[in-house]
Amino acid sequence: MSTDPENQSAKGKLFPSAQAALADIADGASVLVAGFAGSGVPENLLRGLADTGVSGLTLICQGAWLPISGGFGVSDLVATGQVEKMVSPMPFHPEAGGPVKELWKSGKLELEVVPQGVLAERLRAGGAGIGGVFLPTGAGTRFSEGKELRPFGGKEHVLEFALKADFALLRAKSADTLGNMVYETTGRNWNPTMAMAAAVTVAEVDQVVERGGIDPELVITQAIFIDRLVLAAEQQEIS
Amino acid sequence: MPGTRLDPAAMARRAAQELFSGAVVALGPGLPCQLPGEIPDNGVWFLADSGVLGNNGLEANSLEANSMDGNTRIVDAGGNSVGLLSGGSFTGVVDVSGILRGGHTDIAVLQPSQVAVNGDFVHWTNEATGDLMAPGSAVDMAYGAAKVVALMPHQYPPGRSNIVGTCSLPVDGAGQVNIIITDVAVINIGPSGLELVETAPGWSADDVVAITDAPLTISPNLKEMSFQVPSLEMPNKVYSNAVEALKDVPEGATVNVDGFAGPGGMAHYLMVGLRDVGVKGLELISNTAGIARMSSFGAPNIIDHSILVENNQVAKATASYPVSPSVSRPTAFEEAYQRGETELEVVPQGTLAERLRSGGAGVAAFYTPTGAGTLLGEGKEARTIDGKDYILEMGLRADFCIIRGHKADTLGNVVYKGTSRNFNPVMATTARITVVEVDEIVEPGQLGPEEIVTPGLYIDRIVLRPADFSAYL
Numbered sequence: 001m002s003t004d005p006e007n008q009s010a011k012g013k014l015f016p017s018a019q020a021a022l023a024d025i026a027d028g029a030s031v032l033v034a035g036f037a038g039s040g041v042p043e044n045l046l047r048g049l050a051d052t053g054v055s056g057l058t059l060i061c062q063g064a065w066l067p068i069s070g071g072f073g074v075s076d077l078v079a080t081g082q083v084e085k086m087v088s089p090m091p092f093h094p095e096a097g098g099p100v101k102e103l104w105k106s107g108k109l110e111l112e113v114v115p116q117g118v119l120a121e122r123l124r125a126g127g128a129g130i131g132g133v134f135l136p137t138g139a140g141t142r143f144s145e146g147k148e149l150r151p152f153g154g155k156e157h158v159l160e161f162a163l164k165a166d167f168a169l170l171r172a173k174s175a176d177t178l179g180n181m182v183y184e185t186t187g188r189n190w191n192p193t194m195a196m197a198a199a200v201t202v203a204e205v206d207q208v209v210e211r212g213g214i215d216p217e218l219v220i221t222q223a224i225f226i227d228r229l230v231l232a233a234e235q236q237e238i239s
Numbered sequence: 240m241p242g243t244r245l246d247p248a249a250m251a252r253r254a255a256q257e258l259f260s261g262a263v264v265a266l267g268p269g270l271p272c273q274l275p276g277e278i279p280d281n282g283v284w285f286l287a288d289s290g291v292l293g294n295n296g297l298e299a300n301s302l303e304a305n306s307m308d309g310n311t312r313i314v315d316a317g318g319n320s321v322g323l324l325s326g327g328s329f330t331g332v333v334d335v336s337g338i339l340r341g342g343h344t345d346i347a348v349l350q351p352s353q354v355a356v357n358g359d360f361v362h363w364t365n366e367a368t369g370d371l372m373a374p375g376s377a378v379d380m381a382y383g384a385a386k387v388v389a390l391m392p393h394q395y396p397p398g399r400s401n402i403v404g405t406c407s408l409p410v411d412g413a414g415q416v417n418i419i420i421t422d423v424a425v426i427n428i429g430p431s432g433l434e435l436v437e438t439a440p441g442w443s444a445d446d447v448v449a450i451t452d453a454p455l456t457i458s459p460n461l462k463e464m465s466f467q468v469p470s471l472e473m474p475n476k477v478y479s480n481a482v483e484a485l486k487d488v489p490e491g492a493t494v495n496v497d498g499f500a501g502p503g504g505m506a507h508y509l510m511v512g513l514r515d516v517g518v519k520g521l522e523l524i525s526n527t528a529g530i531a532r533m534s535s536f537g538a539p540n541i542i543d544h545s546i547l548v549e550n551n552q553v554a555k556a557t558a559s560y561p562v563s564p565s566v567s568r569p570t571a572f573e574e575a576y577q578r579g580e581t582e583l584e585v586v587p588q589g590t591l592a593e594r595l596r597s598g599g600a601g602v603a604a605f606y607t608p609t610g611a612g613t614l615l616g617e618g619k620e621a622r623t624i625d626g627k628d629y630i631l632e633m634g635l636r637a638d639f640c641i642i643r644g645h646k647a648d649t650l651g652n653v654v655y656k657g658t659s660r661n662f663n664p665v666m667a668t669t670a671r672i673t674v675v676e677v678d679e680i681v682e683p684g685q686l687g688p689e690e691i692v693t694p695g696l697y698i699d700r701i702v703l704r705p706a707d708f709s710a711y712l
Binding site for chain 2: 125
């Protein structure tokens with residue numbers, strides 16, 4: 001989707017660092033962050049986002065309920081104070097707490113809590129050009145308050161609207177220089193859906209291979225959805 | 240004095256008695272994550288909302304194992320590191336939500352922090368977290384699963400009953416829980432409230448009533464909880480031939496037929512089987528309604544929908560390419576339609592795919608821009624969202640589905656080849672009975688977990704396409 005000629009080098013969409021790949025992110029941006037409980041988290045990009053110094057961010061992500069020891073997770077970014085709002089199905093581990101809980105309790109962080117499948121479906125709709133969807137999930141709870149309800153097949157459904165964001169931060173195992181990507185185990189989680197739902201998508205990968213280096217039957221996220229790549233460990237080169 | 244309270248393993252073994260062979264069982268975070276470790280056989284599909292199907296027991300104490308190499312771990316709903324059963328596979332959270340919501344989940348096991356007499360529940364949060372909610376996928380599981388099991392401590396913190404008359408916190412699910420299994424009792428939830436049906440060893444009904452902050456009726460068949468794990472095994476899905484796999488297709492059935500526009504990705508052998516079964520009044524959902532016969536050019540004719548049309552089995556087609564591009568060579572379906580023998584519903588291809596995806600994923604209806612302002616949008620609800628015009632399209636489901644894979648394992652996991660993937664994966668999610676025709680059937684574990692496109696929980700029957708079978712008439 002990106003037409004920036006500087007991206008079309010021999011290294012394809014590969015940027016030299018996370019910070020370089022996020023240099024044009026603006027204050028107040030909405031950012032999708034992939035990852036589930038420490039699996040498939042774009043740690044290098046989250047650190048790069050913190051380093052850009054932008055503020056007033058809205059993060060849309062699984063949550064920050066298990067801090068990543070020795071790494072850099074959503075809770076570490078939230079702790080910097082750069083995040084104004086989080087949209088999440090599990091913002092923090094209720095027993096564990098952490099910076100998300102503290103900032104929320106002190107009124108410095110807004111939380112919007114949504115069921116996981118509803119968030120996933122809203123992002124999918126955003127990525128697939130669907131305006132809105134009628135879902136059974138959460139009818140009769142506060143997740144449906146203020147929303148249009150309609151019965152289908154005798155069961156109440158809730159109208160949920162599509163969701164898109166300015167940036168998506170993703171984590172994959174491998175990409176080719178075009179941006180075709182594969183994941184590893186549960187690292188897949190939010191990545192393929194979020195890859196479709198942002199204006200600019202940036203993926204952090206273990207390795208970048210030449211085109212043709214990924215079996216076409218195994219590609220999960222197609223290159224057309226990926227704008228920028230960075231390496232998880234920045235000293236690595238194209239293999 | 241009552242007996243001791245059950246440990247998590249014993250609670251999980253009791254919960255396992257709610258499962259049945261081949262069930263799809265969604266597990267929420269907390270105690271439910273104990274179940275796979277207590278069931279030695281590969282007899283059910285465990286599903287974690289982290290994107291793993293077929294998760295195995297917990298690996299050694301893994302909540303602390305989050306680290307820089309987290310990307311290589313397999314995590315379950317609770318963030319624990321887990322193993323993978325042979326035949327397990329990985330998926331993304333949006334596909335998990337479809338499995339949960341689309342009627343594919345038989346049982347959800349959750350750990351609510353509160354359950355009320357009417358089946359309302361609060362997931363994970365308590366007075367200490369106050370207004371915050373932590374629904375995770377619990378809401379999707381509760382609203383999607385046929386049966387919802389609450390697996391929870393009877394009291395937590397000590398002295399405070401988790402079973403209540405009315406939830407004291409905002410609920411994550413209204414009236415969704417069917418059965419409560421605690422560390423001291425099993426309680427059914429029915430129209431008349433809570434019924435105590437089992438107590439833990441050493442616990443009397445009075446002991447349980449005394450620590451329950453809600454009215455309990457005592458079952459006349461009250462018994463002691465047992466912890467025998469049932470013997471479960473995956474049902475056999477491999478059928479000897481196409482007719483065997485399709486002989487119970489009823490008259491007037493709706494049948495998804497895969498394929499794009501040519502020989503690839505069509506279940507030709509099953510198509511012949513459906514013809515040989517001979518059932519009438521079929522409503523086909525398919526990209527085409529058969530392609531034009533090429534015999535005037537001397538080329539062999541491919542088997543497709545036309546053999547059903549010519550056998551007078553088709554009452555209706557829902558398709559995006561129902562006609563031949565050549566007026567002089569109409570398809571068999573076109574001719575039948577012109578004779579008034581069949582009905583036709585024309586749907587743009589992307590709308591057809593999205594309607595199928597919605598039907599399979601439990602999305603009742605959706606607003607799509609495709610066809611707004613055209614004949615295709617007539618008679619449908621129009622709506623402007625953020626300045627763009629949309630029309631409302633409905634999810635689509637079928638009774639049967641015949642699809643074409645390249646390989647399947649005996650659990651029903653399927654991989655495709657090239658563009659023959661086309662409608663197959665989405666159609667597989669939408670039918671009551673899905674039958675796949677493949678070139679090769681392998682043992683579980685022989686298809687890579689990252690490679691599986693259609694997970695076995697969507698596949699009911701598998702048929703090997705005979706090596707000498709020709710797709711040409």
